[in-house]
Structures are given as structure tokens and as C-alpha cells.
Amino acid sequence: MNKQFESVQNVARPDVPPQKNNPKKYLKLITIVSTFGGLLFGYDTGVINGALPYMARPDQLNLNAFTEGLVASSLLLGAAFGAVFSGRLSDHKGRKKVILYLAFVFLITTLGCTFAPNAELMIFFRFLLGLAVGGASVTVPTFLAEVSPVELRGRMVTQNELMIVTGQLLAYTSNALIANLSGGSTHIWRYMLVMATLPAIVLWIGMFFVPESPRCYASKGKLKSALKVLQKIRHINHAKLELVSIKKSIHTEQKINKASFRDLGTPWVRRIVFLGIGIAVLQQATGVNSIMYYGTHILQNAGFQMDVALVGNIANGLISVIAVIFGIWLLGKVNHRPLLMVGLIGTSSALLLISIFSQTLQGSPVLPFLVLSMTVMFLAFQQGAIAPVTWLMLSEIFPQRLRGFGMGVTVFCLWITNFLISLLFPVMLDWIGLSRTFFVFFVFGIAGLIFVKFLLPETKGKSLEELELYFRNKEHSKQKTVKISEGD
Known part of the structure; x- marks a missing residue:
């Protein structure tokens, strides 16, 4: 056992005061406060939806289709790098401290975006804001996983x-309210952006009342501090047992030979990473x-006026919340692969219908309502099936030795794809129109759908060890088939 660890018995001395906190209430406080990082993630990625058409005006930032894409997507490029580097930083500095840093970055960069006098500074501050968004996307779930008891971890x-x-x-809601109550102000978009300072301040202040992850303390050999935290967020009898479990887990991980890019030379490892x-x-x-x-831009393009498009876009946000709640419930009930396929069939159908309606009903007063109903249908399948399954399957397909490397590579690729699509979408809309863009x-x-049908295995109900064995055996059977055919 690593020498840096004291014995748990020595840490759990009888002079530790009896627990006064209610563990459930304290865990609720921790969850509410820390997930303001997720709220900021959502607000900062969603607010551009309504702000962009206003900041694009000639008397504001004077954006064309390409610079609109840059303003929207620069945050996502920053998020790709924030996601990659925040994990290692939180290992070194601690989860709580990094979330505090992120709250400060959210605050300063939001103010930078709000007062940006030109497109160049807007893109610069949006990129820096993206570092915080990417950092929150990795650090907050990790922190929650480490403070939550096993039975509540998923929730x-x-x-x-x-x-x-x-x-x-x-x-989306605040965008619509601000636009409809602004009285024609030329700086509407600045009011939309500055609203994000409020949750940033709540996150920053709130994190002072939240403990550090006990696992983070234990990994640095601070077992007294780890036990004190566990005694606040667990029942007394469970706290000592969990500290022993954490110690064993950390000791096991220290002995694991972590994967790197060199391991991509192994066929079964390469296959898992490429699947991820x-x-x-x-x-x-x-x-x-x-x-x-x-x-908002899509609904405007379909025929809605700006103020109506902003209100209509609230339906997209509302269905996303409802679908995520339903998707979380559904994950425990059905197999993951079929759920992903149903989601893809639903989203693909909605995309095809948007393409057909935009082509055949151009100029019709019914078109914007049909497009809105199809975007709502799309998001119901996307947020209720595809999104929750994506993150769950990514957490399931990588064996222990590959998890850090595999998740780092795949999440980076996810953000980069997000960046490219967000950058090119307004250009495509301007170049080939709404119908052809959605057909793409x-x-x-x-x-x-073809990828999932023929390449992706089912992961529900399989342990990490069983999945690793599946990929190893799959590769072995492929090699055996090749040798037999060569012999023929």
C-alpha cells in the first residue's frame, strides 16, 4: 500500500465530533450549487440563439454568414480544449477549486462578451468562455460522481x-422576454448575454459552502479531511467503510498501466476508440x-417574424427538458442500442420532413409552423434517446485502463464536430438554403443508423470486463477468419 496513506483506524479517532448535518439535505445543497455549472453551460450555449440576429446588424457587430458562424462556434472550440485540460487540472488542484476558477472565468468572460465593441473581441471572449464551458462539462459530473453515494449516483x-x-x-425564455420588452433597443443582445453573470455569481459564492470531493482528498493522502467530508455526506457507519473502499480503489488505479496513443497499434483497442x-x-x-x-434563425428563415421566432423557439427548450427527464427514466428500462436506433429514425424523419416542407411549401404561411413542429419532434428523439445513450455508452465501452485516454479523445472529437457544424451551418444556410442543408x-x-446497426454492440447489462472480452474475442475471430481465407 502506498506509504502516503495513514491507516483509516488512526484517522477515525473517537474525538471526531458526532455528525450534526443531515446527509440528504447536504447532498441536495451540493447538487444544486455545483450543477449551476451545467446551467451556465446550457445558458451560454443557448443564449446565442436569440442574441446572434441582433448582434449581426450593421449598426452592431456587422456580421456576415461566416462571422456569425465564428461567433457561435468559437465557444465550442474553446470547450474542446477546456474539456481536455480541466480533468488533469482538477486532479492536481481539486474539483472544488477548479469549479471556483471556472465560475470566475464564466463571470469575467460573460462581461467581456457583453461589452465587446467588435466581432474580433466577441470571438476572443467567446473562445475563453468556451474554456469554462468545456471545463464544467467534465469537472462538474466528476465532482458529483465522487460525492454521491452509490445508490444515488445515477440520479x-x-x-x-x-x-x-x-x-x-x-x-430561450429570457431572449424572448428581453426582445419583446426592450422597446426596440439597439443593444438587446447585450442584455441577453449579461444575464449569465447571475448564475456565475451564484456558483462562485455557493461553492464556498460546498466541500471538496473526499476522493480528491484521499488521493493526496489527506484522510482526515476525507473522513470529515464523508461524515457530513454519509451516515456515520458508512463513512469509515467508504473511506476504506476509496483507499483500495485509488491503490488499484495507481497500479494500472494507463493507455496512450501507442496502444492504438493494438487492433481491439483501436476498434473501441474508433467506436467511441x-x-x-x-x-x-x-x-x-x-x-x-x-x-431562431431557422424559424425566421422559414417565415416567422423575429419576435415570434424567439417565442416559438421556447418550445424547443421546453421539449428538451421534458425529453431529458423521460430519457433518464427510459435508460433503465430498455436496451441501449435499440433506443439509439429509434432516436436516429425519429431525428432522421424530422430532418427529411423539414427538407421536403422547406422545398415544397416555400412562402406558405403554414411552413414556419410545420418547421417548428419538426424541430420539436427532432429534439424529442434527440434529447430523449440519442443524447442520454451517447454519454452512457461512452462511459461503458472503455475498460478501466482505457477510460481516461478513450474519454479524452472521444469528448474532444465530439466538441470539434460540434464546432465545425456550428461554424458551417450559417454558411450552408446562406449558400444552399434551408431545404438542402437539412437534407445533408x-x-x-x-x-x-447504419453505423449503429452493423458496428455497435449492446452494452446494457454487461460489465466492463465482459465488454473488453467481447472486443478481444471479436478481433481474434476476425484474425482467424483472415488466416483461414489466406490458407484457401
Whole structure:
């Protein structure tokens, strides 16, 4: 056993005061406060939906189709790098401290975006804001997983996903309210953006009342501090036992030889990583974030007036929240692979119908209502089936030795795909129109369906060890088949 660890018996001395906190109440406080990081993630990615058309005006930032894409997508490029580097930073500094840093970055960069005098500074501050968004996307779920008891872990971690879509709904709602109550102000978009400072302040202040992860303390040999935290968030009898379990887990992980890019030379490892990348890219290639970031623009293009488009876009946020709640419940009831396929069939159908309606009913007063109903249908399948299954399958397919490396690569690819689609969507809309743009996403959806049908295994009910054995055996049987055919 690592020498840095004291014995648990010495730490759990009788002079430790009896527990006064109610563990359930304290865990609720921790969940509410920390998931404000998810709320900020959602708000900052969703607010651009309504703010962009106003900031694009000639008397504001004077954006064309390409610079609109840069303003929207620069946050996502920053998020890709924030997601990659925040994990290692939180290992070194601690989860709580990194979330505090992120809250400060959220606050400062939001103010930078709000007062940006030109497109160049807006893109710069949106990129920095993306570092915080990407950091929150990794650090907050990790923190929640480490403070939650086993029986509540799934519920607490998925609260962050719920807060992300809630943040997007809040963004769409506040955008509509500000636009309709502004009285024609030329700086409407600045009011929309600055609203994000409020949850950033709540997160920053709230984190001072939240403990550090006990696992983080234990990994640094601070077992007294780890036990004190556990005694606040667990029943007394469970706290000591869990500390022993954490010690064993950390000791086991220290002996694991972690994977790196060199391991991609092993066929079965390469196959798992490429499957992970495929799942991540698939989730984005359906075009979900073209609707989440440009929903108002799409509805305007279909025929709604700006103020009506902003109100109509609230339906997209509302269905996302409802679908995520339903999807979280559904995950425990059905197999993951069929659920993913049903989601892809639903989203692809919605994309095809948007393409057909936009082509055949152009100029019709009914078109914007049909497009809105199809975006709502799309998000119901996306947020209720594809999104929850994506993150769950990514957490399931990587064996212990590959998890850090595999998740890092796949999440980076997910953010980069998100960035590219968000950058190119307004350009495509301007170049080939609404109908052809959504037909391209429909083709991606069909390609995703083929990928899931023929390449992706079922993961529900299988342990990490069973999945590793499946991939090893699959590769072995392929090699055996090749040798037999060569012998023929």
C-alpha cells in the first residue's frame, strides 16, 4: 500500500465530533450549487440563439454568414480544449477549486462578451468562455460522481444533464422576454448575454459552502479531511467503510498501466476508440446544435417574424427538458442500442420532413409552423434517446485502463464536430438554403443508423470486463477468419 496513506483506524479517532448535518439535505445543497455549472453551460450555449440576429446588424457587430458562424462556434472550440485540460487540472488542484476558477472565468468572460465593441473581441471572449464551458462539462459530473453515494449516483450525475437543458430553456425564455420588452433597443443582445453573470455569481459564492470531493482528498493522502467530508455526506457507519473502499480503489488505479496513443497499434483497442469517436461524432452530425444555437434563425428563415421566432423557439427548450427527464427514466428500462436506433429514425424523419416542407411549401404561411413542429419532434428523439445513450455508452465501452485516454479523445472529437457544424451551418444556410442543408443532416443521420446497426454492440447489462472480452474475442475471430481465407 502506498506509504502516503495513514491507516483509516488512526484517522477515525473517537474525538471526531458526532455528525450534526443531515446527509440528504447536504447532498441536495451540493447538487444544486455545483450543477449551476451545467446551467451556465446550457445558458451560454443557448443564449446565442436569440442574441446572434441582433448582434449581426450593421449598426452592431456587422456580421456576415461566416462571422456569425465564428461567433457561435468559437465557444465550442474553446470547450474542446477546456474539456481536455480541466480533468488533469482538477486532479492536481481539486474539483472544488477548479469549479471556483471556472465560475470566475464564466463571470469575467460573460462581461467581456457583453461589452465587446467588435466581432474580433466577441470571438476572443467567446473562445475563453468556451474554456469554462468545456471545463464544467467534465469537472462538474466528476465532482458529483465522487460525492454521491452509490445508490444515488445515477440520479445526481444526470441532474447536471437536466440543468444543461434547463439553462438552454432559460436562455430561450429570457431572449424572448428581453426582445419583446426592450422597446426596440439597439443593444438587446447585450442584455441577453449579461444575464449569465447571475448564475456565475451564484456558483462562485455557493461553492464556498460546498466541500471538496473526499476522493480528491484521499488521493493526496489527506484522510482526515476525507473522513470529515464523508461524515457530513454519509451516515456515520458508512463513512469509515467508504473511506476504506476509496483507499483500495485509488491503490488499484495507481497500479494500472494507463493507455496512450501507442496502444492504438493494438487492433481491439483501436476498434473501441474508433467506436467511441463514432458515437461522439454521430450525436453531433445529426445537426442537433444547429437547432439549439440557430433555432431562431431557422424559424425566421422559414417565415416567422423575429419576435415570434424567439417565442416559438421556447418550445424547443421546453421539449428538451421534458425529453431529458423521460430519457433518464427510459435508460433503465430498455436496451441501449435499440433506443439509439429509434432516436436516429425519429431525428432522421424530422430532418427529411423539414427538407421536403422547406422545398415544397416555400412562402406558405403554414411552413414556419410545420418547421417548428419538426424541430420539436427532432429534439424529442434527440434529447430523449440519442443524447442520454451517447454519454452512457461512452462511459461503458472503455475498460478501466482505457477510460481516461478513450474519454479524452472521444469528448474532444465530439466538441470539434460540434464546432465545425456550428461554424458551417450559417454558411450552408446562406449558400444552399434551408431545404438542402437539412437534407445533408438527414444523410448523416442515415449513415449513423447504419453505423449503429452493423458496428455497435449492446452494452446494457454487461460489465466492463465482459465488454473488453467481447472486443478481444471479436478481433481474434476476425484474425482467424483472415488466416483461414489466406490458407484457401
